[in-house]
Amino acid sequence: xxxxxxxxxxxxxxxxxxxxxxxxxxxxxxxxxxxxxxxxxxxxxxxxxxxxxxxxxxxxxxxxxxxxxxxxxxxxxxxxxxxxxxxxxxxxxxxxxxxxxxxxxxxxxxxxxxxxxxxxxxxxxxxxxxxxxxxxxxxxxxxxxxxxxxxxxxxxxxxxxxxxxxxxxxxxxxxxxxxxxxxxxxxxxxxxxxxxxxxxxxxxxxxxxxxxxxxxxxxxxxxxxxxxxxxxxxxxxxxxxxxxxxxxxxxxxxxxxxxxxxxxxxxxxxxxxxxxxxxxxxxxxxxxxxxxxxxxxxxxxxxxxxxxxxxxxxxxxxxxxxxxxxxxxxxxxxxxxxxxxxxxxxxxxxxxxxxxxxxxxxxxxxxxxxxxxxxxxxxxxxxxxxxxxxxxxxxxxxxxxxxxxxxxxxxxxxxxxxxxxxxxxxxxxxxxxxxxxxxxxxxxxxxxxxxxxxxxxxxxxxxxxxxxxxxxxxxxxxxxxxxxxxxxxxxxxxxxxxxxxxxxxxxxxxxxxxxxxxxxxxxxxxxxxxxxxxxxxxxxxxxxxxxxxxxxxxxxxxxxxxxxxxxxxxxxxxxxxxxxxxxxxxxxxxxxxxxxxxxxxxxxxxxxxxxxxxxxxxxxxxxxxxxxxxxxxxxxxxxxxxxxxxxxxxxxxxxxxxxxxxxxxxxxxxxxxxxxxxxxxxxxxxxxxxxxxxxxxxxxxxxxxxxxxxxxxxxxxxxxxxxxxxxxxxxxxxxxxxxx
Numbered sequence: 001x002x003x004x005x006x007x008x009x010x011x012x013x014x015x016x017x018x019x020x021x022x023x024x025x026x027x028x029x030x031x032x033x034x035x036x037x038x039x040x041x042x043x044x045x046x047x048x049x050x051x052x053x054x055x056x057x058x059x060x061x062x063x064x065x066x067x068x069x070x071x072x073x074x075x076x077x078x079x080x081x082x083x084x085x086x087x088x089x090x091x092x093x094x095x096x097x098x099x100x101x102x103x104x105x106x107x108x109x110x111x112x113x114x115x116x117x118x119x120x121x122x123x124x125x126x127x128x129x130x131x132x133x134x135x136x137x138x139x140x141x142x143x144x145x146x147x148x149x150x151x152x153x154x155x156x157x158x159x160x161x162x163x164x165x166x167x168x169x170x171x172x173x174x175x176x177x178x179x180x181x182x183x184x185x186x187x188x189x190x191x192x193x194x195x196x197x198x199x200x201x202x203x204x205x206x207x208x209x210x211x212x213x214x215x216x217x218x219x220x221x222x223x224x225x226x227x228x229x230x231x232x233x234x235x236x237x238x239x240x241x242x243x244x245x246x247x248x249x250x251x252x253x254x255x256x257x258x259x260x261x262x263x264x265x266x267x268x269x270x271x272x273x274x275x276x277x278x279x280x281x282x283x284x285x286x287x288x289x290x291x292x293x294x295x296x297x298x299x300x301x302x303x304x305x306x307x308x309x310x311x312x313x314x315x316x317x318x319x320x321x322x323x324x325x326x327x328x329x330x331x332x333x334x335x336x337x338x339x340x341x342x343x344x345x346x347x348x349x350x351x352x353x354x355x356x357x358x359x360x361x362x363x364x365x366x367x368x369x370x371x372x373x374x375x376x377x378x379x380x381x382x383x384x385x386x387x388x389x390x391x392x393x394x395x396x397x398x399x400x401x402x403x404x405x406x407x408x409x410x411x412x413x414x415x416x417x418x419x420x421x422x423x424x425x426x427x428x429x430x431x432x433x434x435x436x437x438x439x440x441x442x443x444x445x446x447x448x449x450x451x452x453x454x455x456x457x458x459x460x461x462x463x464x465x466x467x468x469x470x471x472x473x474x475x476x477x478x479x480x481x482x483x484x485x486x487x488x489x490x491x492x493x494x495x496x497x498x499x500x501x502x503x504x505x506x507x508x509x510x511x512x513x514x515x516x517x518x519x520x521x522x523x524x525x526x527x528x529x530x531x532x533x534x535x536x537x538x539x540x541x542x543x544x545x546x547x548x549x550x551x552x553x554x555x556x557x558x559x560x561x562x563x564x565x566x567x568x569x570x571x572x573x574x575x576x577x578x579x580x581x582x583x584x585x586x587x588x589x590x591x592x593x594x595x596x597x598x599x600x601x602x603x604x605x606x607x608x609x610x611x612x613x614x615x616x617x618x619x620x621x622x623x624x625x626x627x628x629x630x631x632x633x634x635x636x637x638x639x640x641x642x643x644x645x646x647x648x649x650x651x652x653x654x655x656x657x658x659x660x661x662x663x664x665x666x667x668x669x670x671x672x673x674x675x676x677x678x679x680x681x682x683x684x685x686x687x688x689x690x691x692x693x694x695x696x697x698x699x700x701x702x703x704x705x706x707x708x709x710x711x712x713x714x715x716x717x718x719x720x721x722x723x724x725x726x727x728x729x730x731x732x733x734x735x736x737x738x739x740x
Contacts, residue, residue, distance in 0.1 A: 035124035035133060036263040038172040038256045042125050049185035061108070062182045063115045065189055066157070069103040070176070070197065077101065083204070083223065086247040086712070093252070095202035095346055096270075097167030099148075104178055105158045112140055116181040119149065119163060120188070121174045121197075124266035131267050132170055136179075137163055165199055167207035170270040171345060172256055173198050198252060201272060201346030209272050209398045212348045220486035221348035221396065225683035226716060227339065229332045230482045230491060231389050231573070233616075233637045234355040235537060237482070237491070241719040241733050242336045242351075243311030243683045246344035251313065254320035255344045258282050258291060261323075272347055272397040273428060276412045277443060281425035283338050283414030285325035288423070291315065291337060294416055295328035296572055298612045300725075303327025307613050308723035310679045312340035314688045330573075334414040335391040348396040350483050352411075352494070357390035358454035358477045359417060359574070365514070365521045367454045367477065370461050371470070375624035375631055376565040378461060385575035386477060388616060388637050390415070390451065392426070394483070399430060402441055406430040409497065411448050420444050431497050437513035449514060452478030452498045457522045458622075458633055469524045470631040475502045529630035530556040531590065533621055542615055542640040542727075543608060543669060548600040550621060554590035562588045562632060564623035566600060570610045571618040571637070579610040588623075613728035615640040643668050645732030647680075649718050653738045658709050661686070661718045661734070666701040673724050678704060682718040684711050685736065710738040 071078050072092035078100045079085035084093040094100040102119070110117075119137040127134035137149035139161045146166045153160035176195045179188035189195070203212040203222055212218050225244050232238030245251060259269060262282045268274045282290040292315065295306065306328050309315065315326050315337050329337070335351045342349035358367045370381040392413035399407040410428035420426055420443060429445040430438075439446035458471040478499060485492040500506035515521060534551040548568075554560045568582030582602060590596045607617060617640065622633040646664040653659045663680060667673050676693040680686070686708035696702055710716075719733035 033126070035126050035266045037260045038124060038266065038269075039260055040125050041122055041175055042127055043191050044120065044122065044177055044188060046190055047185055047187050063110070063117065063180050064107040064187070065104065065178050065180060066107055067103075067105040068176075068178055068189060068192075068195055069105075070195055071101055071103060072197075082202075084200070086223070086225075087252065088247060088249040088711075089198075089252065092197040093200065094165070094197060095200050095204070096165040096169050096171065097202045097205035097208050099162045099164040100197075101152060101160055101162050102176070103158055103160050107157065109157055110154065110159055116140065116142060118142075118179050119161065120177040120179055121147070121165075122177070123170055123172055123174045132166075132270070133266055135165075135169070167202065167205055168209065168270050169199060170266060171199055171201055171275070172259075172266065172269055173253075203346060203348050203396070209400075210347050210396060211398075212396045216486045217396075218348060220484070221350050222343050222346060224343075227336065227351060228484045228489060228491070229336060229351050229391060230353040231332060231391075231614075232639050233388055234479045236539070236639050237355075238639065239491075240332065240731065241310070241717060243313065243681050243688075243719075244336065244340040244343060245311050245313040245316075245683065246340045248313045248687070250317050250320065251340065251344055254316040255341050257320045258341065261290075262288060272395070273399070273401065275345070276342070276347065276395055276397075276410070276428050277425065279338065279341055280412045280414045280427055281423040283334055283341070284329075284416040284424055286416040286424040289325055291319045291326060292329035292334060292414075293325045293327045294330065294334070296330060296574060296576070298578075300328050304677075305613065305723050305728060306330040306333050307728040308677055308679055308721055309333055309336075310681050310719060310721055311683075311688055312337045313681070316340065331387075331415040332391040335393050338393050338412065338414045342393065342395050350394050351391055352394050352481060352483045353389050353391050354452060354478060354498075355389050355480045355482070356477050357387040357451045359385050359387060359390075359451070365450050365454050365519045367456045369456065369458050370467070371458055371622060371631065372461055373463060374563060374565075375460070375622050377567065377620055377622055379577060381461065386456070387575050388571075388573045388614075388639075392448075394431065395428065397428070399428075402430060402433070406432050406438070406441065408432060411444075413448075418447060420447075435498055435500070435510070437510035437517075439514050439519055440517045446514075446517070446519060449519065452481070453511070453514070454478075455522050458631055460631060469522060470526055471529075471633060472522050472525060476635075527630075529625055529628070529632045530554070531560050531562055531623075531625055531630070531632050533623075533632050533634040535619065535621070535634055535636045538636075538638050540617075540638055540640050542611070542642055543604050545601065545603050548602055548619065550598045550600065551595055552588050552590050552598065553595040554592060557592045558627065559592060560590045560628075561626040562590070562623040563626065564588055564598070564621060564632075566598075567620050568600075568602065568607070569618050569620075570607055570612060571616050572612055573614040573616055575618075577618070578612045581606045581610055611640070615642065615729060642727065642730045645678075645720050645722055645730055647718055647720050647732040647734040649734045649736050651736065653710050653736055655711070655713055655738060655740055656709050658707055661706050661708060663704040663706075663720045663732070664701065665696075665722055665730070667696045667698055669727075670698050671726070672697050673726055676702075676722060676724040678702070678720060678722050680704075680706060680718065680720040682708075682716055682736075684714060684716050684738070685718055710736075713738050713740045 121135045139149040148164040152162040227242040367384040370378040394409040409431040412427035416424035454477045456473040459467045532553040566584040617638045648662040673696040679690040681688040722730040
């Protein structure tokens with residue numbers, strides 16, 4: 001007998017779906033699909049009749065098109081006036097909001113009284129006038145449209161026509177047609193790839209949302225291909241050269257492909273806010289098969305180590321050709337490639353480095369370090385991390401979605417740290433909003449605010465599990481923010497753009513405002529211990545033994561005894577511990593108003609085999625004062641200095657004349673280096689090149705001589721990197737001046 005409470009499923013019930021869910025589309029919402037591919041476009045009919053067809057053939061005197069000249073050559077005015085002459089492309093590339101010219105030759109002289117024609121610009125599939133994807137331009141002033149047109153010159157049967165795209169038009173690849181009105185219909189040119197043109201953002205035009213009213217900044221943040229990315233530690237800053245290569249062959253198409261791959265609607269591609277937000281998600285591969293695969297593991301056997309790259313060209317071209325994410329990247333690679341994308345499209349941008357950048361897992365403006373009862377760090381419970389440095393991008397644009405005053409430089413970050421609206425991306429977040437604590441403004445201002453403003457809070461955890469704050473360091477995070485100086489090779493400190501001076505009245509006001517928007521800070525303020533710990537500055541070459549001279553200073557009038565814990569770890573630059581190689585537990589007795597030095601000898605044999613690619617040693621010293629129960633602590637990151645590559649090139653050269661660049665390296669270690677890649681390139685000098693060496697024996701040298709012919713005049717650099725599993729972050733550079 002069946003259970004009366006059971007549910008009976010009839011045999012005719014449809015089967016339960018077991019496969020993947022169907023792809024969501026716009027079908028059923030609109031008659032046309034959303035155009036999201038710039039590489040595809042609709043063909044416009046060559047002839048559109050007016051109603052019923054007329055007699056066969058056209059009248060003998062009708063206006064017909066013989067030739068269309070896009071004036072796209074290096075000698076034409078378009079490239080120079082639009083500052084696109086550095087692009088290695090045969091197509092016409094112009095900037096919006098600014099006039100460019102084309103020449104149209106007809107079969108006879110143009111008669112404005114009776115002849116009617118138009119230039120038609122089409123982008124994407126399903127072009128519509130109302131969506132800005134189909135734009136007719138009437139040079140004879142027959143009708144006004146979003147783009148302006150005028151007849152600039154008449155010479156016989158040839159007209160020179162000036163076209164000014166709207167300053168907010170869609171950025172991308174257009175195709176141009178010339179359409180003539182005949183007695184029987186509209187006759188237009190056939191589809192011809194030679195009449196393709198690219199329209200970019202224009203920071204030189206006030207009406208454009210990316211307008212930047214500083215010529216020196218424009219030259220640096222749009223036109224300059226050479227970059228310097230800062231890394232290392234706050235008190236030991238290192239530099240990495242980078243070739244953004246935004247004008248190299250194929251890069252512009254690769255950047256447009258990135259937006260196609262994201263299925264970004266064509267109609268959104270004139271808005272820099274939407275473009276940069278979408279691109280910050282697409283530059284990493286976490287959600288959407290984007291450009292770069294992040295890897296912080298130290299194992300790069302299936303790709304290129306992040307420390308090996310010298311520029312963006314190989315990465316972007318490889319992604320566009322293979323349609324697959326490129327391996328591998330860390331934060332400076334994401335920032336550098338993102339910078340190439342932005343500058344290529346005409347959005348002013350720069351790479352920024354924040355020293356001691358907090359990655360706050362719970363967004364409470366606190367970086368929590370957990371100590372046990374004796375004062376030793378509890379690594380199992382300490383989850384927050386402080387990156388020695390973190391690189392992101394700033395791009396310049398107006399923010400009509402925010403109150404006045406919050407436009408200008410915006411933070412965008414492609415490094416996948418936390419999700420934003422469901423995707424791994426960050427920004428654009430107004431730098432001015434971050435400085436003033438307006439963390440409620442989109443996009444992701446609160447996350448960036450925490451990266452530069454978090455407090456480092458030491459908690460003492462009892463055996464019962466209770467947590468008590470014992471020390472708060474409010475000035476460790478966001479110690480310094482750097483970028484390259486425009487027009488120079490020096491660094492520029494822009495910390496004041498992000499925060500007011502530590503301890504100032506303005507800073508306290510900003511933090512209170514951020515708290516009102518939900519950013520929680522540590523309210524307690526434990527009194528400082530009367531014992532200070534001082535670590536000296538250290539410059540250590542990889543492979544050397546060295547002394548760690550720790551000084552305990554007693555500021556009280558009584559004797560103090562400190563149970564100290566000295567820990568030395570190999571760490572990734574993200575602050576994550578790879579391995580602990582040193583531990584000491586001295587008991588230090590310090591007389592009143594005295595100081596005592598504790599000497600720790602650090603031997604290379606203990607750290608060398610544990611090193612990861614950044615070769616950072618992190619020393620954390622904590623302790624408990626027996627007499628007062630107070631906690632003392634200090635932290636120091638020591639970046640180990642790597643051997644250098646020697647790059648040699650002639651001081652002067654000439655465009656298109658062959659030259660040589662020589663890279664030399666000597667293995668200084670007593671062990672062999674295996675699987676060695678050496679890469680070299682130079683902005684405006686040579687495309688990326690590399691050599692592979694299976695083995696460099698201990699004490700032996702390599703010499704690589706490469707021929708190149710400079711592509712253009714000016715001052716530039718040739719730089720190279722050497723990379724292998726046993727040795728990362730080795731590089732060198734040489735400066736050259738190229739004459740015309």
